[in-house]
Amino acid sequence: MTSLCGVCRAPATQRCSGCQQVAYCGRDHQRQDWKAQHRHQCRRFKVVRSDRLGRHLVATRSIRQGEIVYRDTPYAVGPKIANVPVCLGCNRNLVPLLAKAALQAQRFYECSRCGWPLCGVECEDVEQHRAECGVLAGTGYRPNIRPHPADPERRESAYCVIVPLRVLLLERTAPERYAEVQGFESHLEQRLASPLYGVLRSNLVPFVRTVLGLRQYSEDTLLQVSAILDTNCYELRQPERHVKVRALYPLGAMLSHDCRPNTKHYFDDRLGMVLVATVDIPEGAVISVSYTQPLLGTLQRRLALRQAKCFDCACDRCTDPTELGTHVGGFRCPSCRQLHHHQSKGTGSASWVVPCDPASYRSPWRCQNRKCSYQERPEEYATRCERLQAELLALDRTEPAVYEAFLVRHEPTLHGWNAYVLQAKYALTQLLAGRREQAPSDTANERRMVELCRDLLVVAERLEPGYGHFRTKLLLELAKALDGLRAGGVVLSEQEQQECRSAWDELERIAKTDPTVKAGRIAGDSRPLPS
Numbered sequence: 001m002t003s004l005c006g007v008c009r010a011p012a013t014q015r016c017s018g019c020q021q022v023a024y025c026g027r028d029h030q031r032q033d034w035k036a037q038h039r040h041q042c043r044r045f046k047v048v049r050s051d052r053l054g055r056h057l058v059a060t061r062s063i064r065q066g067e068i069v070y071r072d073t074p075y076a077v078g079p080k081i082a083n084v085p086v087c088l089g090c091n092r093n094l095v096p097l098l099a100k101a102a103l104q105a106q107r108f109y110e111c112s113r114c115g116w117p118l119c120g121v122e123c124e125d126v127e128q129h130r131a132e133c134g135v136l137a138g139t140g141y142r143p144n145i146r147p148h149p150a151d152p153e154r155r156e157s158a159y160c161v162i163v164p165l166r167v168l169l170l171e172r173t174a175p176e177r178y179a180e181v182q183g184f185e186s187h188l189e190q191r192l193a194s195p196l197y198g199v200l201r202s203n204l205v206p207f208v209r210t211v212l213g214l215r216q217y218s219e220d221t222l223l224q225v226s227a228i229l230d231t232n233c234y235e236l237r238q239p240e241r242h243v244k245v246r247a248l249y250p251l252g253a254m255l256s257h258d259c260r261p262n263t264k265h266y267f268d269d270r271l272g273m274v275l276v277a278t279v280d281i282p283e284g285a286v287i288s289v290s291y292t293q294p295l296l297g298t299l300q301r302r303l304a305l306r307q308a309k310c311f312d313c314a315c316d317r318c319t320d321p322t323e324l325g326t327h328v329g330g331f332r333c334p335s336c337r338q339l340h341h342h343q344s345k346g347t348g349s350a351s352w353v354v355p356c357d358p359a360s361y362r363s364p365w366r367c368q369n370r371k372c373s374y375q376e377r378p379e380e381y382a383t384r385c386e387r388l389q390a391e392l393l394a395l396d397r398t399e400p401a402v403y404e405a406f407l408v409r410h411e412p413t414l415h416g417w418n419a420y421v422l423q424a425k426y427a428l429t430q431l432l433a434g435r436r437e438q439a440p441s442d443t444a445n446e447r448r449m450v451e452l453c454r455d456l457l458v459v460a461e462r463l464e465p466g467y468g469h470f471r472t473k474l475l476l477e478l479a480k481a482l483d484g485l486r487a488g489g490v491v492l493s494e495q496e497q498q499e500c501r502s503a504w505d506e507l508e509r510i511a512k513t514d515p516t517v518k519a520g521r522i523a524g525d526s527r528p529l530p531s
């Protein structure tokens with residue numbers, strides 16, 4: 001069918017290259033429409049609905065790796081249901097901002113009108129705080145939020161009212177946004193059965209209706225708003241600015257999850273969410289993000305998604321017993337291992353135990369070797385994971401040697417890419433990076449780093465390919481370690497020099513659309529240093 005010009009309805013000869021969604025008879029009408037409206041509507045995606053994903057985003061044209069898919073402005077930002085003390089003006093954690101002497105004063109700066117803690121007088125009139133301040137000030141209620149130097153991680157539950165209140169106040173300040181938020185997914189029915197919603201029913205509801213006097217909002221509406229926030233908010237982290245809060249974004253609320261996503265996101269200085277394609281996304285493909293951690297096995301990821309976002313993931317990784325060949329959830333078959341031990345040769349040692357049905361929380365686990373009958377019940381597998389998790393958590397987090405010992409201890413029984421092994425290996429890279437600061441020319445340290453990064457990069461490429469954050473961090477550590485070896489007098493092979501050059505080249509490309517990978521310089525090296 002011939003396309004018609006979006007302005008005059010004459011036969012069209014060209015399409016908008018940005019979205020491929022509208023056509024024009026020529027450049028004049030394209031320019032005219034751009035100025036009049038299209039610049040606000042031109043998008044690389046559209047929102048569609050399916051039975052499995054609900055509403056989600058689909059690419060309306062091919063999107064290149066590294067391209068920014070969209071920038072999204074938040075509708076509401078603020079503390080999580082229970083949060084460490086945070087400034088209601090600028091969202092920064094209050095504790096690290098205070099000098100020791102001030103902490104001993106036992107109080108934070110309090111807003112002169114509503115009494116809630118802020119950084120200082122300069123945050124009293126920040127737009128985010130203005131509307132709520134009037135409502136909070138009128139109540140006479142003052143939260144008892146104080147510094148606890150001995151327990152800086154202590155969370156205050158009084159914060160559970162702030163973001164819901166900010167959403168309710170949109171009804172006055174931005175009614176079209178308020179109406180849009182009411183249409184977001186909530187999973188309220190499922191959430192009402194949880195203990196958290198029991199607590200919200202007895203804390204949040206009377207606070208808003210009785211203390212704040214906002215009686216026009218029924219219990220159902222208030223719990224619905226909470227459930228919308230729990231389903232759609234993103235954790236907004238900017239460690240260098242001491243910001244760790246939650247935020248609701250209109251496009252973010254339409255974005256579906258995949259355990260092998262094709263985008264990543266970061267937050268800009270104005271707390272906007274920027275979505276970047278980590279791989280080439282073909283026209284018609286679902287645009288996905290990951291709501292969870294890549295270094296968890298399928299059972300743990302799916303449980304986390306069910307608990308936080310109320311759905312059962314059925315992506316390619318979740319439905320593959322080997323998790324795309326990585327065996328992140330798997331372990332070595334004890335029976336085949338014994339056989340191997342007795343015969344001291346043969347293929348026994350290479351048999352892995354995998355779930356019979358990865359998409360079931362109650363699946364038994366079975367040896368992949370058809371000749372072996374080894375099985376493990378779901379309870380036994382869960383206990384195995386809990387034990388490993390507890391062991392990992394108990395390690396001294398400052399000491400690389402204890403992580404190395406963990407790896408040696410579990411090498412005979414776990415896959416080299418088992419979730420707990422991966423977590424230990426990744427922790428080791430962080431510790432070795434810290435050591436580099438103290439001992440810059442420790443070549444044994446750098447050699448080990450290179451080995452770990454090469455290994456983890458293979459996993460990262462399978463689970464979060466392309467420009468994903470996990471892979472980017474590893475590329476950076478690999479490049480720095482190879483540079484470190486050279487600086488320490490080691491002669492790199494031709495292959496290693498090429499490996500180092502291509503890592504830096506790729507990091508430069510990633511940095512073009514991801515400012516969290518900042519350009520800098522290593523002393524004595526002319527290459528840009530993402531940090």
Ligand SMILES: C[S@@+](CC[C@H](N)C(=O)[O-])C[C@H]1O[C@@H](n2cnc3c(N)ncnc32)[C@H](O)[C@@H]1O
Nearest residue numbers: 052053054055185232253254255256257309311
């Ligand atoms: C941020 S919202 C995304 C928009 C939502 N689909 C809608 O229609 O409003 C998150 C919710 O989308 C659904 N969802 C997202 N990714 C999914 C997936 N991979 N499989 C099934 N449901 C998914 C779940 O209901 C989840 O709680």
